[in-house]
Amino acid sequence: MPTRVINVRTSNSSVKLIETKNMSGIFAALSYCWGDSSILEDIKLTQAKLSVYKKRILMDSLPKTLFDAVMITRELGIPYLWIGSLCIIQDSLQDWQIESSRMSDVYMSAFLVLAATKARDSNGGFYLENRTRILQLPYLDVDGRQHFLYARRIQDQSHVHDANGRLESHGLYNKLLRRRGWVLQEQVLARRTLSFAKDKMLWNCRECSTCECRTGFSNFESDASFLHINLDFKLQSSSSREVYKSIYSNWHTMVEAYSHRSLTYQTGKIPAISGIAKLLHDMTQDDYYAGLWRSQLPKALLWTSIKFNEEDTESEKRLPSWSWASTRSGGITYDHKDEEFKAGMEIVSVDIQLSGSNAFGGVLGGKLEVKAVLIPIQATSELPRSISTYIMDFKEKKGTFRRIMILVDLDQNYYDQNKPTESAIEFKKNISLFLMFVGTRTLTQYAETPSFLALRYLEEDERGNSIFMRAGIAALNGWSTHLLDRVRAATKESIVLI
Incomplete structure (x- = not known):
């Protein structure tokens, strides 16, 4: 009870x-x-x-x-x-x-x-309201007793x-x-x-x-x-890989649908699905961080804001920028949730500040410490403010240039079309961002596609680690296997995402 x-x-x-x-x-x-x-x-x-x-x-x-x-x-x-x-x-x-x-x-x-x-x-x-009229039809049985048959028009x-x-x-x-x-x-x-x-x-x-x-x-x-997550299903074995894939695929499908829904108070975005999260935790014993699961990192970082919300709503600024729950866009998607993925970065630690005692409830903030390859990039043109996808040039660390089309879908938390916020910037020519290599998606046995997040540098912490916030997700055209090999061989940097 x-x-x-x-x-x-x-x-x-x-x-x-x-x-x-x-x-x-x-x-x-x-x-x-x-x-x-x-x-x-x-x-x-x-x-x-x-x-x-x-x-x-x-x-x-x-x-x-x-x-x-x-x-x-x-x-x-x-x-x-x-x-x-x-x-x-x-x-x-x-x-x-x-x-x-x-x-x-x-x-x-x-x-x-x-x-x-x-x-x-x-x-x-x-x-x-407007219910179909029900007809009462009297009839007599073989013993002469009256009964009633009720009928309605098929709707x-x-x-x-x-x-x-x-x-x-x-x-x-x-x-x-x-x-x-x-x-x-x-x-x-x-x-x-x-x-x-x-x-x-x-x-x-x-x-x-x-x-x-x-x-x-x-x-x-x-x-x-x-959207059901097989609530009656009991895990038969901790090594059942297909079972886990199905559970997390259903979770990400649910998150996509949930992100379109409205809340009276944005602080309820994580608590409103805390019951489902607790249930999944009981099934998998996985750790839960502001809407993401430890076993699904870093792939779970690759969500995309599919549109900006035209309504004047408050963003949930306390949530970490790397969580899908931080966005106030009109929805998010995990475009490649069912594809094979090979991580290209390391998750060192996750620190979540909860608003209460519920491990699956409200969040006041969160830090993700990672080791990853960073690539500085710069905008080559100033595009209209209404466009959320930008074209950039790739600048290699050694100073050489390789012309690659980089399309960056900026999150609304990072770039607000209507209202400048603490984390928003005026997007102009020569503004620098960083690509963070997250990993590769396997398309066929012989083809891989790299996945990147776009980050904005904020400051250094007391330990000298660079602090970044997520700016969006990036897609690259003109990519080559040779360049992918160079990124994989590059030195990873220790950074903190908030």
Whole structure:
């Protein structure tokens, strides 16, 4: 049982908060979009309201989504309901950190997750609109007793699958809820989910997914099952290489999808998937650093910002620039996550400063100490500010020049189109960056492609190590095997990435 749950069986007019120490029982959990936080301002659990809510919470005081969730839980005969805004003390950082670290247990152990997929916010509610009319047809059996047959028109099923065989969002999985960061974890971890869309209900569990628009149960995939990390799978052997590849490939696929989702507070970007991260750690015993796994370094550094976010959002400046979670772009991608990779740099140490006791939760900062080959480069032309890919010349350390086209996709954290920040620079002719050789991707048995990050030099630390931040990812045209051999043979430098 979670630390606190709502007892929905107290009276028709109220419910109450209970602390579950030494308790057992079944409970439902609510998944919904908070929306405008002011709606919950007067009702959310605070330290001052804790003792009050243990006595009663008036049903009339609940926003409609929470009210409906209580009513549905009662009708299903489930005694308890977990709602984050009422079961986590919202003005206690300590309580929030502890409870968010247990999120995986909440959604994995819930008997049922109720998803308010149609609701824009806490006032949106559950109940369905524009439902197909149900006909009641009386008939007599052979003994003359009257019975009723219920029938409805078959609903349009053209929207059930998207191009990838997953549930399409139209009518079934509301786009608002799909875009919410915290919901992904709730989808992936839940054993059973009952979703209330605009005009129908959707059922999803480990065995199947279906909706009211269909005449029977089916095994088509939902968005959650597509992102699933084989929660029921147990590692048979620590040497099972294919198993590990599958697990981490699924993780990177999930991160790509998650990076497009929105969060009310950007500080929640790492905590919002902490439950999934903890689960993967339990399966692999791998170390976790701000969204990246130790066993996947340095390859996991090679993420790409696929577009700039046009909205005016705050970046998460505390997160290390080498983590995908630091970007405020409209999404990231791991373009070559399933290709064979040979490291060309060494990871010396990783130092992560956590915001609390949860090893998979919030991060205040992080340093990555590496040994790598660095290559200074300079821009040869000043391009329009709207272009995020630049052409540069390669300058070898010995002073000789080799003309190579270097396309650098700059991260938005490094170069903000609209607002200069601490880490942004005016990108002009002769501004120097450094390429860091990360390793090579194997395309065929005889062909390799090098992978580079673009770095910006910041300063030296107290030990004399050069400190850099990630500026972007680089792709080179006109590369030669001879030049690759020279880079591999070059001396690695000790540097720190922040």
